[in-house]
Amino acid sequence: MAVAFAEVRVKKLVKLYGRTRALAGVSLTLPAGAVTVVEGPNGSGKSTLLHCLALLAKPTSGSIAFGTLDGRAHARQVRRHLGVLTHASMLYPDLTGRENLRFYAELHGVPTSRADELCARFEVGRFIDRAVRTYSRGQLQRVALARALVARPSLLLLDEPSTGLDTLGVQRLVEVVRAERDRGAVVVLVTHDDELSRQVADRRVLLRRGRLVFDGEGSVVAEGAAS
């Protein structure tokens, strides 16, 4: 399936939680076919930026354009092309992993066979037909990642996706992120995992106290971030 957005453009984004300024006028353009890694210390606004991009939080001011679509005016249309992985798996513990994937496939209006396709792609094994409640952290994270890909997203937002994954799982995650980028998706990754970041980043941005303080090529950011 072709991607829906050529780019995602964030303009002067401000998000206040009461008196706390989580984002203080962030502007950046996220191009399709590239992985942007968002870095920064705790409380720098990384997750808030992801929440705004996922349309889960309404910006106090500023705008986000998904290709030609405005995030506020065309929220449902944009959601059709979103894939989001956060700290929580968003899976129902009493359903099996496969049932969860089928459920989300139905909600996204894609055939339920997409769930089986993802199970094969992630080589999930027999645990996929057990209740999610019985999964290990790593298994949960793998199925949660599969869930994020159900809609063949044009914008893939990943918040600490390597949490709980073993070495093989991280390697599979790297392959998935690269495959999504090569498919032409806009990929945004929030992580503290330097090794993962080094392997997939085309571009790295650094947030500090809600402001964008660095925006550069994946390979040169370390010096930029440090300074």
Place this chain on the structure above:
Amino acid sequence: MSLVRAAFVIAAKDLRIEARTREITLVTTFFAVLVVVLSSLSFYLDRNLAVRIAPGVLWVSVAFAGLLAVLRSWGREREHDAMRGLLLSPIPRGAIFFGKAIGNLLFLTVVELVLVPLVAVFFHLELDHLGTLALLLALGTFGFVAAGTLFGALGVRSNARDLSLSVVIFPLITPALLGGVVATRELFAGAPWVEIAGWVQILAAFDLVFFGAGWLLFDALLSD
């Protein structure tokens, strides 16, 4: 995806989970049965008094069982933050409200199917007007479920969720409970339809208001 289709997909998911765990129906039915049994032991003096007490016992049981059902139903959306998965889906937000409401309605219907014969036995009722009683229960349950589902969603993001729902919902459903109790009392006392019809209209209006509010306000209630 249309609102109706999305609502049924969400309701089917809830029913599948319930068929597997039987958590909501078992706990709420057990609780409702306990209320009926204890009430019959505490308040029973003679047949005449029993018939006058029965409507209150029936509706109190339904209301408390309904509260438990709604709390647990939304609790499932809180685990692993599944609610966020629903909010990220490209469906009308109203579909989440209607989907959850359909599930809650069916759970509560199961409770009532056990409750009504039980109340009849313990309070010596002759269920001559079963159709009218079913209508009253259906309308009252619709209203309760609409209000409970609407405000139960608020609890998904609140730390004081159980308390806040209890505090919010009971004042809101008071008109439906009053209407249900009085209409049922009249029915058990042998009142003609014309005397009950007014209460039926009140219950129907309450249902319309809360289903309409749920449909229209759900998005706003869930926005940060």
